[in-house]
Amino acid sequence: MATEHNHEHHEHDHMNIPKYIGIFMILVVGTVLTYFAATIDMDGIFPGANTLVALLIAFTKMTFVMLFFMHVYWSKRLIWLAAVGSFFWLAIMFAYTMQDYVTRADGVFTR
Amino acid sequence: MSAQEATSSIYGGTKLNYITNGSTLKSWLLTKDHKRIAIMYLVTVSMFFMMGGLYASAIRLELLTPASDLLETATYNKVFTQHGILMIFFFLIPSIPAILGNFLIPIMIGAKDLALPRINLLSLYFYWLGGGLTLFALMQGGVDTGWTFYTPYSTTFSNSFVMLVGLGIFINGFSSILTGLNFIVTIHTMRAPGMTWFRLPLFVWAHYAVSLVMVLGTPVVAITILLLAIERLAHVGIFDPSIGGDPILFQHLFWFYSHPAVYIMILPGMGVVSELISNFSRKKIFGYEFIAFSSIAIAVFGFLVWGHHMFVSGQSLYAGLVFSFLTMVVAVPSAIKMFNWTATMYKGSISYDTPMLYAIGFMGLFLIGGLTGLFLGSMGLVVHLTDTYFVVAHFHYVMVGGQVIAYLGGIHYWWPKMTGRMYSEFWGKISAMLVFIGFNLTFFPQFILGYQGMPRRYASYPAEFQVLNIFSTAGASVLGVGLIMPAVYLMHSLVFGKPAGDNPWMHPGLEWRTSSPPPTENFEKMPVVTWEAYEFGEESGLDLEEAKRRESVAV
Amino acid sequence: MSSQYSDKFVYHEPGLQHQFDDMGQQEESVSIGMWMFLVQEIMFFGGLFTAYLVFRSRYPMAFAAGSNHLDAFWGGLNTLVLIVSSLTMALTVYYAQKSKRMMQVVMILLTMFFGAVFLGVKAIEYTSKYNDGLIPVTGLNHKYKEDKTAHHEDAKPCWEVSHEPNAPVHHPPNPSGEFQWADCSLVKYASDKNLLTDAEKIGYYSNGVVDANKFRDKVRIFYFIYFVMTGLHALHMVVGLGLMTWLLWTAWRGYYTAEYYMPVEMSGLYWHFVDIVWIFLFPLLYLLGRHFIH
Numbered sequence: 001m002a003t004e005h006n007h008e009h010h011e012h013d014h015m016n017i018p019k020y021i022g023i024f025m026i027l028v029v030g031t032v033l034t035y036f037a038a039t040i041d042m043d044g045i046f047p048g049a050n051t052l053v054a055l056l057i058a059f060t061k062m063t064f065v066m067l068f069f070m071h072v073y074w075s076k077r078l079i080w081l082a083a084v085g086s087f088f089w090l091a092i093m094f095a096y097t098m099q100d101y102v103t104r105a106d107g108v109f110t111r
Numbered sequence: 112m113s114a115q116e117a118t119s120s121i122y123g124g125t126k127l128n129y130i131t132n133g134s135t136l137k138s139w140l141l142t143k144d145h146k147r148i149a150i151m152y153l154v155t156v157s158m159f160f161m162m163g164g165l166y167a168s169a170i171r172l173e174l175l176t177p178a179s180d181l182l183e184t185a186t187y188n189k190v191f192t193q194h195g196i197l198m199i200f201f202f203l204i205p206s207i208p209a210i211l212g213n214f215l216i217p218i219m220i221g222a223k224d225l226a227l228p229r230i231n232l233l234s235l236y237f238y239w240l241g242g243g244l245t246l247f248a249l250m251q252g253g254v255d256t257g258w259t260f261y262t263p264y265s266t267t268f269s270n271s272f273v274m275l276v277g278l279g280i281f282i283n284g285f286s287s288i289l290t291g292l293n294f295i296v297t298i299h300t301m302r303a304p305g306m307t308w309f310r311l312p313l314f315v316w317a318h319y320a321v322s323l324v325m326v327l328g329t330p331v332v333a334i335t336i337l338l339l340a341i342e343r344l345a346h347v348g349i350f351d352p353s354i355g356g357d358p359i360l361f362q363h364l365f366w367f368y369s370h371p372a373v374y375i376m377i378l379p380g381m382g383v384v385s386e387l388i389s390n391f392s393r394k395k396i397f398g399y400e401f402i403a404f405s406s407i408a409i410a411v412f413g414f415l416v417w418g419h420h421m422f423v424s425g426q427s428l429y430a431g432l433v434f435s436f437l438t439m440v441v442a443v444p445s446a447i448k449m450f451n452w453t454a455t456m457y458k459g460s461i462s463y464d465t466p467m468l469y470a471i472g473f474m475g476l477f478l479i480g481g482l483t484g485l486f487l488g489s490m491g492l493v494v495h496l497t498d499t500y501f502v503v504a505h506f507h508y509v510m511v512g513g514q515v516i517a518y519l520g521g522i523h524y525w526w527p528k529m530t531g532r533m534y535s536e537f538w539g540k541i542s543a544m545l546v547f548i549g550f551n552l553t554f555f556p557q558f559i560l561g562y563q564g565m566p567r568r569y570a571s572y573p574a575e576f577q578v579l580n581i582f583s584t585a586g587a588s589v590l591g592v593g594l595i596m597p598a599v600y601l602m603h604s605l606v607f608g609k610p611a612g613d614n615p616w617m618h619p620g621l622e623w624r625t626s627s628p629p630p631t632e633n634f635e636k637m638p639v640v641t642w643e644a645y646e647f648g649e650e651s652g653l654d655l656e657e658a659k660r661r662e663s664v665a666v
Numbered sequence: 667m668s669s670q671y672s673d674k675f676v677y678h679e680p681g682l683q684h685q686f687d688d689m690g691q692q693e694e695s696v697s698i699g700m701w702m703f704l705v706q707e708i709m710f711f712g713g714l715f716t717a718y719l720v721f722r723s724r725y726p727m728a729f730a731a732g733s734n735h736l737d738a739f740w741g742g743l744n745t746l747v748l749i750v751s752s753l754t755m756a757l758t759v760y761y762a763q764k765s766k767r768m769m770q771v772v773m774i775l776l777t778m779f780f781g782a783v784f785l786g787v788k789a790i791e792y793t794s795k796y797n798d799g800l801i802p803v804t805g806l807n808h809k810y811k812e813d814k815t816a817h818h819e820d821a822k823p824c825w826e827v828s829h830e831p832n833a834p835v836h837h838p839p840n841p842s843g844e845f846q847w848a849d850c851s852l853v854k855y856a857s858d859k860n861l862l863t864d865a866e867k868i869g870y871y872s873n874g875v876v877d878a879n880k881f882r883d884k885v886r887i888f889y890f891i892y893f894v895m896t897g898l899h900a901l902h903m904v905v906g907l908g909l910m911t912w913l914l915w916t917a918w919r920g921y922y923t924a925e926y927y928m929p930v931e932m933s934g935l936y937w938h939f940v941d942i943v944w945i946f947l948f949p950l951l952y953l954l955g956r957h958f959i960h
Contacts, residue, residue: 020760024753031745031948035738038953047861050957054949062942069756070938071931076694078299079701086705089327090712092414097363097716100418100430101723105864224685226695292702300695301685330706334713338894345803347890349717354883355869360720364713 010074023068030061128531128628143228144631148235149214150529156210157598159201159242164591166194171553171587174580179570187570188255189271195258200280201242203514204372207379208290208325209238211521212318214529216294218622218629219312221303221638226296234289241283248275257568259369262350262361266342274343277336284329284336287375291325294318303621305640312620312644313389313402317382320406324371324378324413332368335361359425366417374413376510378406380473380517381448387470387520388452390618392459395645398451405444412441422493431490438488445481449474464616465539469520472547476512480505483558498568501561507554516546519597526601527615531627532608538600545593552586619646681926693928700932704939707902711943714895718950721887724865728884730955731852735800736892737791741952744787745944751780752941759934762917762927770917770930777937778910781903788900795889799837799846802889807846812839824878825854845889847882852958892951899947902940909933 034057042049067073072083129146133139139147169190173181182190213231217224225231248254254276256265265273298311298319338349339361348354350361389396396402418426418434452474461467483505486492496502527533556579561567565576572580614623619642625634686692722729758773799807827849840846853876856862862870870881913933916922922930 015760017757017760020753020756024749027749027752028746031742031749034949034953035742038738038949038956039959041957043859043861043957051954054953058946058949061945065752065938065942065945069752070935075697078698082698082701082705086327086708089414089709090715093331093367093709093712093716094719096415096418096430096433097360097367098719098723099433100359100363100426101720103427103429105427222685226685227699228683228685230699288706292699292706295702296695296699299698300691326702326706327709330710331713334710337898338713338717341894345890347802347886348883349721349887349890355725355865355880355887357720357724360717364716367713 014074015068015071019068023064026064027061030057030064033057126626127630128626129631130530130628132631141232143224143232145213145217145225145228145231146529146629146631148231149210151235152205152209152213152238155239155242156202156206159197160206162246163194163198163202164594166190166197167587168591170194171584173570174572175584177572177574177577182570184570185255188257188568189253191568192254192257193249196245196254196276196280198510199258199372199376200283201238201245203376203510204287205238205290206514206518207383207521208294208318208321208375209234209286211314211383211518211525212294212321212379213290215525215622216297216315216318217301218625218633219315219620220298220301221306221621221634221640222297222301223632223634223637225293226301227293230289230293234286234293237282237286237289241279241281241286243279244282245276245279248272248279251275259365260336260339260361261365262339262342262358266339266350267346274340277340281333281336284333287325288329291322291329294322295326298322303638303640306621309400309403310640310642310644311403313385313396313399313406314379314382316403317378317385317406320410321375321378321382323407324375324410328368328371328375328414331364332372335364335368338364359421362421362424363417363426366420367414370417370420371410371413373506373509374409376514377477378409380514380521381406381445383517383521383524384452384470384473385448386620387466387524388455388474389645390524390616390620391464391467391470392456392461393647394455394459395643395647396451397454397457398447399644401447402451405447408444409441412437412444416441416488419488419493422490423497435488435490439485442481442485442488445477449478463540465534465536465543466520466524468540468543468547469516469523472543473513473516473520476508476516476547476550480508480510480512483508496561498566499561500557500565500567503567504554504557504561507557512550512554516550519543519546522597522601524616525622526604527611528622528627528629530605530608531611532604533611533615534597534604534608535600538596542593542596542600545589545596547593549586549589549591549593553583553590554586556580556582556586681921689925696928696932700935704935707939711895711898714891714898715946715950718891718895721891722954724863725869725884725887726863727852727856727861727866727870728881729888730958731847731849731881732885732888732892733952733955734852734959735798736952737794738952738956740787740791741948744784745948747780747784747787748941748944751777751784752938754780755934755937758913758917759927759931762922762930763924765923767917767920767922770922771914774910774914774917778907778914781907781910785900785903785907788896795893797837799840799844800889802845802886802893804845805843807840807843808837809843810837810840812841823876824848824850824881825876827851845882845886847885848878850876850878850881852955853881855958895947895951899940899943902943906937906940909936 034054037053037057038050040050042053066083072079129144132144133142139151142148169182170187173179173187173190175181179187213225251272254269254271254273256269256271256273260273260277298315302311341347342349347356349356350358352358385396385402415437416434418430419438422431422435483501487496487502487505523534523539560576560579560583563576565572611627613626615627616623621638621640622629624638682689683692686695754773754776758770758777761769761773795801796806797808801807838846838848850870853862853866853870856866869884870876872880910933913930917930
């Protein structure tokens with residue numbers, strides 16, 4: 001509200017150049033990892049394992065960018081809610097659309 | 112006498128208010144004042160309402176006779192499409208949020224302006240740009256795809272100006288998104304000291320819920336229109352089943368927004384009705400938290416039901432089941448509101464001023480509209496009723512019987528605050544009655560027509576349906592008169608109306624504690640709030656003696 | 667008495683907009699506003715991801731085949747370029763918070779440089795697609811004239827077309843600039859391993875035999891999605907570069923200090939968002955079929 005003083009720690013108390021570069025290195029490693037993981041055939045584990053691995057790596061990279069580059073880690077709860085909530089809404093759009101396609105007679109995952 | 116002095120003498124005497132504070136064209140077109148932006152929206156929105164109404168007259172005149180004699184079928188397709196587009200995108204969606212929301216939210220929360228005034232102005236510009244483009248397209252020859260733009264007709268076969276109208280709607284979408292964004296920020300950060308979340312008027316809660324829907328839903332229709340436009344240009348065939356595309360995908364993406372859009376249309380109306388019912392019953396609203404949370408619940412659940420527009424389109428039976436069940440669930444929060452409004456009126460001190468007449472009318476008409484929505488949400492019935500006049504009657508009951516009536520109630524209620532003038536109560540009551548009677552006469556026969564099987568979007572129909580169609584058109588004429596009358600007497604009141612004073616209704620809201628019209632900064636001294644919402648007592652600064660005196664004198 | 671009116675005298679810091687009481691309120695408002703904008707951007711791209719999801723789950727082999735013809739090297743390079751630009755953007759905000767004018771300007775210039783590199787690489791990729799007849803719109807591909815002197819071998823069935831990575835690229839005649847696709851070897855591979863979906867069993871075949879044209883149509887859907895998604899993303903990059911230009915000018919003028927740096931932070935949020943979209947686009951578009959290549 002108007003007259004409340006913000007007592008939260010800001011990221012400029014915590015983030016410095018070495019830490020930014022550290023996060024950057026994690027992102028680079030993630031990119032290289034996803035590139036090579038894509039060449040290994042994981043269909044033996046279950047069909048679609050490759051996609052799952054790729055998405056997990058992408059989610060991890062996104063989380064690091066959001067938390068540390070976009071400073072969500074030090075932001076108010078409302079910002080956390082906006083960041084998390086929007087993905088929840090994406091999930092609604094994906095899930096409720098796919099529930100139609102998956103349950104049709106020419107189902108997408110049927111063989 | 113200068114222009115400034117002349118307007119000053121009509122509006123508020125010698126003290127400057129938002130109308131008299133600057134009288135050049137530039138001071139209006141480049142304003143950052145949310146109240147001026149609201150008034151400019153009011154003018155444009157009214158224009159679009161009138162244009163949509165003209166299209167509606169054409170439809171009703173054509174449907175007087177079974178043959179397609181007044182309009183050719185191809186022209187009729189354009190007429191109902193354009194009626195839908197203008198009414199939905201350029202009238203209903205902006206109406207209450209852009210006019211009443213913009214004007215009142217900062218005042219109701221005790222702020223000087225919205226959080227982002229320049230974004231508010233940008234929102235207005237996008238509305239004008241999108242509306243202008245759409246009107247231009249209409250003048251070039253318009254669109255005939257239905258406001259729903261279903262593929263593959265819209266992508267492959269239609270020879271009308273699909274892309275231009277699509278572009279107009281796309282740009283208009285930015286207006287909606289920016290307004291919603293602005294409201295969310297404002298309600299979070301600009302509340303006056305002491306104005307806690309649960310002291311907010313329910314009008315503000317309703318607009319917070321609406322803003323969530325605007326921000327989360329509108330971008331999806333934007334991308335859908337973009338895909339439609341690219342497909343129309345490129346002819347790749349993503350919506351063409353013969354090469355592996357899927358027309359249902361378009362419908363999924365389109366209705367993902369367009370269903371929540373109907374909640375964008377109705378939630379602000381419900382917010383207005385909460386204010387009207389409580390204030391004109393002179394009683395604290397029953398179940399404040401329930402109404403507040405039910406607005407949020409409607410906003411959230413509204414995103415889970417879009418498949419009920421697609422039961423017979425080709426989506427799977429299982430998906431239909433899920434969407435049907437959730438459609439029943441989403442009716443519950445609306446029902447909660449209806450119960451709470453009724454309970455508010457019970458043992459209240461009700462005065463039947465024009466705004467209250469509209470509010471009570473809303474309750475009855477929204478009840479019918481909402482219940483018939485449940486008919487349409489059940490999979491057995493919908494097979495019979497899809498694409499018939501039953502659907503048309505249902506959505507007109509909720510959109511016109513609900514939203515438009517709430518909009519009129521709100522305009523009348525806050526007219527004295529916005530303009531400093533009282534309108535004529537006599538003519539207000541007459542036109543409220545005409546709207547109610549005309550509306551029912553227009554649309555109730557359509558339930559019967561639909562049940563009997565008359566299809567929608569048809570210019571010609573079997574002769575046995577003619578009698579009910581004639582009733583419907585007759586009703587439309589009455590409705591038309593009832594809707595034109597406010598335009599006349601409200602404009603008349605601008606010059607000849609009685610000066611309203613700060614609080615002509617003797618109601619406790621924060622907006623009634625500043626002058627009518629308010630000064631540019633909204634309050635002479637920014638308030639500190641120490642009272643709960645809807646307190647009809649001394650604590651909220653009401654002069655109870657004066658209120659009693661006025662009640663005994665009133666009609 | 668009911669209401670008390672506050673009557674505080676407000677010192678207006680430079681950069682404070684008139685509707686706010688203090689800088690804290692302004693910063694909070696601007697931050698929530700920017701995040702709401704990003705939320706709607708997420709839903710905007712989300713519609714395209716939905717379309718991707720629907721079509722990929724129907725025709726996974728067509729998508730894999732199309733994806734394998736994208737150059738993962740350029741895609742991967744672009745991913746790294748954007749990550750570096752995100753780092754320089756974060757450092758721009760860091761230096762703004764420390765009131766260091768020159769370092770801010772240097773970092774903005776670096777961010778813009780990497781953004782431009784990204785767009786340059788995209789231009790290279792799109793040109794190669796144009797040359798290979800992979801733009802899904804008829805007329806927008808390179809129109810190779812018919813070469814009457816060339817030998818025409820008997821056309822192999824499309825499932826025997828080899829996918830040697832270093833084979834010389836042969837461009838068939840394409841007088842009307844149509845979308846070209848000749849390689850449906852993945853269909854045979856998937857059919858042998860029983861990986862085809864029901865939609866694929868109908869969609870790729872005519873009279874029990876793999877139909878090259880039908881398969882080509884599905885691959886064309888992949889390329890449509892590819893171009894729309896990366897094109898929209900590139901458009902957002904261009905807007906981002908415009909934003910950076912404004913930021914460069916104002917930072918050079920010394921507007922941003924420890925007391926007032928929100929515009930830099932907010933521009934940073936936008937830039938990181940564009941980076942995040944690419945982080946998802948890269949594996950989903952470029953890498954999805956790599957594990958089928960032997």
